[in-house]
Amino acid sequence: MPKETILVVDDERLVRWSLQQKLEQWGYHVSLAEDGATALGRAQLDNPDLITLDVKLPDMTGIEVLSELRKRNVHVPVIVITAFGVVDDAVQSLKLGAYDFIEKPINFEKLENALRNALETRRLRTEVARTHEIQRSEWSVDHFIGVSDHVREVIELIRKLAASEASTILIQGESGTGKDLVAHAIHCESSRREGPFYAINCAAIPESLMESELFGHEKGAFTDARSQKRGMFEMADGGTLLLDEISEMNLGMQAKLLRVLEGQSFRRVGGVKNLSVDVRVIAASNRNLEEAVRSSRFRQDLYFRLAIIPISLLPLRDHKEDIPPLLDHFIRYYNRRFHKNIQHLTKEAEDLLMNYDWPGNIRELRNAIERVMILAEGNRVAAKYLPIRISEGGSLPVPLGEGSENGGIRLPGGGISLYEVERELIRQALEQSRGNKTLAAKLLRITRDTLRYKVKKYRLE
Ligand SMILES: Nc1ncnc2c1ncn2[C@@H]1O[C@H](COP(=O)(O)OP(=O)(O)OP(=O)(O)O)[C@@H](O)[C@H]1O
Ligand SMILES: [Mg+2]
Numbered sequence: 001m002p003k004e005t006i007l008v009v010d011d012e013r014l015v016r017w018s019l020q021q022k023l024e025q026w027g028y029h030v031s032l033a034e035d036g037a038t039a040l041g042r043a044q045l046d047n048p049d050l051i052t053l054d055v056k057l058p059d060m061t062g063i064e065v066l067s068e069l070r071k072r073n074v075h076v077p078v079i080v081i082t083a084f085g086v087v088d089d090a091v092q093s094l095k096l097g098a099y100d101f102i103e104k105p106i107n108f109e110k111l112e113n114a115l116r117n118a119l120e121t122r123r124l125r126t127e128v129a130r131t132h133e134i135q136r137s138e139w140s141v142d143h144f145i146g147v148s149d150h151v152r153e154v155i156e157l158i159r160k161l162a163a164s165e166a167s168t169i170l171i172q173g174e175s176g177t178g179k180d181l182v183a184h185a186i187h188c189e190s191s192r193r194e195g196p197f198y199a200i201n202c203a204a205i206p207e208s209l210m211e212s213e214l215f216g217h218e219k220g221a222f223t224d225a226r227s228q229k230r231g232m233f234e235m236a237d238g239g240t241l242l243l244d245e246i247s248e249m250n251l252g253m254q255a256k257l258l259r260v261l262e263g264q265s266f267r268r269v270g271g272v273k274n275l276s277v278d279v280r281v282i283a284a285s286n287r288n289l290e291e292a293v294r295s296s297r298f299r300q301d302l303y304f305r306l307a308i309i310p311i312s313l314l315p316l317r318d319h320k321e322d323i324p325p326l327l328d329h330f331i332r333y334y335n336r337r338f339h340k341n342i343q344h345l346t347k348e349a350e351d352l353l354m355n356y357d358w359p360g361n362i363r364e365l366r367n368a369i370e371r372v373m374i375l376a377e378g379n380r381v382a383a384k385y386l387p388i389r390i391s392e393g394g395s396l397p398v399p400l401g402e403g404s405e406n407g408g409i410r411l412p413g414g415g416i417s418l419y420e421v422e423r424e425l426i427r428q429a430l431e432q433s434r435g436n437k438t439l440a441a442k443l444l445r446i447t448r449d450t451l452r453y454k455v456k457k458y459r460l461e
Contacts, residue, residue, distance in 0.1 A: 003029040004119060007048035009039040009065070010081070011057050015106075019052065022108055026115075036060035036068075043074050050118055051078045052111075053098075055089045063089065066096045077118040081106065113227050120229075139184035145329045146322035150314050157311055158182060162189035168261055170306040171284045173313030175438045176363030179284040180244070182311060187240040192280060195239030198232050203248035210253050212269045215260075221270025233266060237277040246283040246306070247292050251299060258302045286438055316358040316365065323354055326362065330369040331381075342379055345372075349383040356390045360439050367434065389432075423458040426451070430460060 006028045008019045013034075020030045031046045033039040036059045043051060051069075055062035062080055069078070077099035082089040090101045099118040102111055141158050144151070161169055162185075169186065171179045180199075187197045205213050212221070216231030232241055243249070249257065260266045265276035283306050292298035316323070327350070331342055345353070349372075358364055372385040383391055426444065433439035441451040455461060 003027065004049040005029040005031060005046060006115070007031045007033060007039065007042050007046060007051045009033045009036075009051060009057070009062070010054040011035060012054075015054070019106075022111075026112060028115075034058075036062075036065045039065055040068055040072070043069060043076070044072070048076055049122065050099075050115060051076055052081060053078050054081045055086075055093070056083065063092050063096065066093055066098060070097060077122055079111075079114050079118060117227055139181065140188050141185040143329075144178070144181060144185055145326050146319070147325055148319040148322050150319045151322055154182065154311065154313065158185050159189060161309060161311075162186045163191075166309050167264070167280055168306055168308065169280070169282045170289070170308075170310045171282060171313065172289065172310060173286065174315045174361055175286045175436050176361035177286075177313035177315060178362055179286070179313060180242070182313070183240070183242045183282045183284060186282065187280075190240070190280070192239050196236050197240050197242070198236045199242035199244055200232050201244045203245040207250050207253075210249070211256065214253075214257070215266050215268055216271075217269035218271045221268070225270065228268075231268065233260065233277050233279055234275065236279045238279075240280045240282060243281060243283045245285060245287075247285045247287040247289060247298060251297075254299045254302045258299065258305060261302075261305055316361040320354060323365070324350075326365060327353065327369065330366050331373065334370055334373040338373060340373060340376075342373060342376055342381055344379075345381045346383060349381055349386060352383055352386060352390055359442055360433060360436070363434075363436075364439075422454070423460070426454055426458060427460055430455070 006023055008016055008023070008030060009032075010016050010019065011034055016032050016034070020032065023030045031042055031048060033042045036057045039051070039053070039057075042048070053062045053065060057065070060068075066078055066080070069076075078093075078097075080090070080093040080098045080101040082093070082101055082103055084103045084105075090103075093101055099121070100114045102114060141155060141162075144155055144158070146152070146155075171182050173179050183199070184197065187193060200213060202210070212225070212229065212231065214231050214233055216229050216234055217225045219225060219228045243257075256266075261281060263276075264278070265274045267274060289298055289303055289307070293300050293303050327345065331344070334340070335342055353365070353368070360367075368387055368390060371387065372381045375385040376382070426440070429440040429443045430437075432443060437448055437451055437455070441448045444451065446454075
C-alpha cells in the first residue's frame, strides 16, 4: 500500500518537528504548513489523506481554515488540535465536519488512534463509492450474456431471487464461470441495490482474523485490537454480503456462520452486546461443496442452510453456443475501452475459439479477446494473435504429454536445476491463469493444496 500523506498545520516549529518525527515513525508521509494560507495551498497541492490542524494560527484561525477547505470542496478528514479546555473551538470544528479533535499537549497514543480511525473511515468511503460505481456500469443483469437454455435459466433465476426474500443463496461453478457477476447482478436487481455490497474472500483471509473480519471486534479484544472495528456483517447492513470461496472457511467459523444465518444476530469479538443486521448472504464456491461435505471438510448443516437456493453455473465447454454472443459482447466492450473499431474475427480465429475447451471459462475467453484486441490492427482479428494454447487447438505450450515417450522434455547435456524448472513452470502457470490458483493447479495437474504449498516454498506469492 502506498504511504498515506498527512498535512501538519501548526505555527510552532517545535510542534511541527515533533509531530513529523512521530508520524514518520508510524509510517506516514508528512507535509508541513506554518500558517493558514500555506495550509490551504498545501491541501490542494499535496493531496493529503488527512490534515492535523492547530486552531491558533498567525493569519487566521483553524476554524476559518476548516470552513475555507469545505468551500473549496476539499473533503479530507481533519483532526483539529485545540488548546486544553477550549470547548468552544472543539464544538465549532466538529460542526464544520472535523473528524475529531485533540487537546494540547498532544497525547500521542490518542492521536495515533484518531488517525487510524479517520483513515480507515476514509478508505471505506472510497471503497463503497467505488463499489457503487462498478455496480452501475458493469454488473447489471443486462451484462449477463448468452443464448443457451442454461444462461436463460440463470438470468431468470437471478431476477426471481433478487425479488425474493431469500436471505441466503449459494452459487457454485468452476473458476471464471461468472459467480461474481451473478452475485452482483442479484444485488443490483434487488430492492437492496441502494444498500452496500461487500465481498470477502475466505481463502485470502488468515484464519485468525476471519472472525473479526466478519463480525468486528471491540477495542482490546486481542493484542492488535487497538480500536473498535465493525465487521463485514455490520457494514453490509441493508445490503448484500458475498462470501467468496466459502469452502476455504475453517470448520469453527462455519459453525459460527451457521448460527448467525439462523438467528441473524452476533457479537463483535470481545463484545457483550448482541447485534442484529439485515443482510443477504451470497456464498460462492468453485469447489464442489457436496464433495467437501462428504470428506468432512464442510459442515453438512451449513451446506443445507446455504443450498436452499443453489445456482450452478456450467463450465463454458458445456454451453459453447454462448461463445459467439460473448465474443460480440467483449469485442464491443474492448472497442469502447481501447478506442478501436474491430468488427469481427476471421473465420479461422472463430473456429479455434469454438474448438478450444476453455478450462478458465468465460474469464479466459474475455482475457483472450482483450489480448487479441490490443494486438490487432484494422477491423478484423486474425488467428495469429490468439494465445498459443488456443491457436494450437487446446494443447499446452510445453508438451508435457503423458503419451510421449519422454514427456516431451529432454534433459540438457549440462544438466539443469530441477528446482528452477519446477519454480519456472509454476510461475508460468500462475501467469497464464492470472494468479488464479485453482486454474493454475489444473494446468499443472496437481491439487490446489499442493500448489499452495509449492507457491509458499518457492516464494511465488
Ligand atoms: N454470462 C456472462 N456474460 C458476460 N460476461 C461474463 C459472463 N459470465 C462471466 N463473465 C465475465 O467473466 C469474468 C469472470 O467472471 P467472474 O469473476 O464472475 O467468475 P467467478 O466464477 O467469480 O470466478 P472465480 O471462481 O475465479 O472467482 C468476468 O469478467 C465476468 O464479467
Ligand atoms: Mg469470483
